[in-house]
Amino acid sequence: MPPVAASRSPWRSLKYRSMRWWSVANFVSNAGTWMQLTVQNLLVLQITGSAAATGLSMSVQAAPALLMSLAGGAAVDRWPRRLTAAVSQSLLGAIAFATAALVATGRLDLTILMVLAALTGIVATVDGPACALLGNDLVPPDDVPSAIGVGSLVHSAGRLAGAALGGVTVGFLGTAAAYAANGMSFLFVAAVIPFLRPAYGVLRGAAGAAHPAVPAAPASASAAPDVEPVGQDMTVRQGLVFFMRRPRLVALAGITGISAVFGRNYNLTLAVLVTGPLAGGAGSFGTVSTVLAVGGIVGAVLGARLRQPSVRLVGMLAATGGLLQVVAGFSPSFAVLLVLVLPMAIVETVSDTAGTTVLQTDPPAHLRGRVLGVWGSISTTWGLAGPPALGLVMELAGARGALVLGGLVIAGSIGAGSLLRRRRSTAPVVLRTEEHDATARPALGTAA
Known part of the structure; x- marks a missing residue:
């Protein structure tokens, strides 16, 4: 197959073994997440009987992303990426298992539910960028759009499968089983991550994380006027700037x-x-x-x-x-x-x-x-x-x-x-020429 045709294939990222495993893991994780989401709002309504409480639980889970995403992104840059993703997935799995146990024993109340929702949101501020960038590390830069497109397909397929499985699971095994299944899906992802390998041409950063190779920074600021040279420190402010x-x-x-x-x-x-x-x-x-x-x-x-x-x-x-x-x-x-x-x-x-x-x-x-x-x-x-x-x-x-x-x-x-x-890009620019300079300034040796 000609190289150009191969590079245009929407499935080209799947020729890498690690990307195939990562796609399977993401499908399982998305299916588990949507299985849990299918029953989560109903669970809040059962506990509180209030639609306002349902909305509040969603806001509590989203709030950390608004307040802590910068710190979460800095952690992803500072720590080894595969380790970070594996730990965050394991923590999300532990939260899902804890929720399942509380539901099964009838000990889940509104206060505990809000605490668990907040914890989920906090871990997600690290897990989201870690998993997104880890997936990109598994393919060369030109194949990143394919990896993102495949990820979108996996997300859609997982959503459909999870919604269907959620109803079946609750009907036969109860609400706690949906949370337990989601916990298992997180652990499956965490188990796959250590076996993933970056694609050829990927470098390792100082923190041990895999990073796609990027061109060296320009030698002068004039080569890239819209970006100031950046150091290798890991401050939150640096990312914002x-x-x-x-x-x-x-x-x-x-x-x-x-x-x-x-x-x-x-x-x-x-x-x-x-x-x-x-x-x-x-x-x-x-x-x-x-x-x-x-x-x-x-x-x-x-x-x-x-x-x-x-x-x-x-x-x-x-x-x-x-x-x-x-x-x-x-x-x-x-x-x-x-x-x-x-x-x-x-x-x-x-x-x-x-x-x-x-x-x-x-x-x-x-x-x-x-x-x-x-x-x-x-x-x-x-x-x-x-x-x-x-x-x-x-x-x-x-x-x-x-x-x-x-x-x-x-x-x-x-x-x-x-x-x-x-x-702005087509604004006329006045260029100084030698002839212009000669007429604009007095000749050497003459009185000003």
Whole structure:
């Protein structure tokens, strides 16, 4: 097979044995996690009888990502990566087993539940970037988009399997069994990690962690004017400073943030559109959800074909998704909406794959954990702000108005940012020439 054709295959990352094992482990872990999530909200309702308590438990688990992601990313940069991922997976497994034991003995109350949720969130601030970067270490840099795309497919497959197994497990074995099964899935991942090996061309950092080889830093600041040389210390502040001084990462954050707040919350906007103006029911929205899932799978395959995605590509895809969202807001019927939902999901997933690849490969190897930590704090803020903001817009403008206005904001903001960047890059530059210098200053030996 010609090298170019092979490099474009969405499955090219799976030719590495360690990546195949990592994909299997991630499938098992995702299935266990979604098995637990399937019953977790019901468990909170059974204990408290309060929907507000259910929402509070979710917020308590998300809060550490908002407050501690920077510290978690710094830990990933400082400690050996495989060891860090194995320990964090084992800790998450221990929390799941402890929850299972408390449920089985009837000793789980609201206070203990909140403590366990907070502990899970704290460990996840380290586990998330550690596992993401560990997966990238298993393939060469050009195959990272394939690894991320395969990971997205594994996540979707694990979600479907876990949701199905959750109902069966609870029906036959009880709620505690779902938590115990999730604990076993974490231990399976922890057991696989010691046998993973980085791909050829991967270097080992000072802390013993595997890092993909990156080009040497430029000899002068003029070779890379947007990035200041960075030392090898492991401070949290260094990661934040690097992120804020890297224009493409700031632009990526802006694009993703606008898309996350004004779009992509389709479980909210499309649910209201289908059950309201389009006069559908729960079954109709179930069909929309299925089409979104199919589009996500197709988008993951297409995203895995990318080689070196850019922030410009992410912006173009996000703007396209915004325009599709505008058209969806004017859907005259349920059938027309279904036709639009598929490309919306595809564009969103390809954009996510491209953005994740840029985020995980752009920083130097020794800073990637902290950059992901910064991203974790930012993305958590978007996740918390998006649904309330869209809910307010829907209260004022309805579901159609929210889709149309949100899509216009996304496409308009990205378009305006692109035009501004183009103007800055094409601004005329006055070059000093020898002739100009000679006429601008008096000749030597003459009076000034």
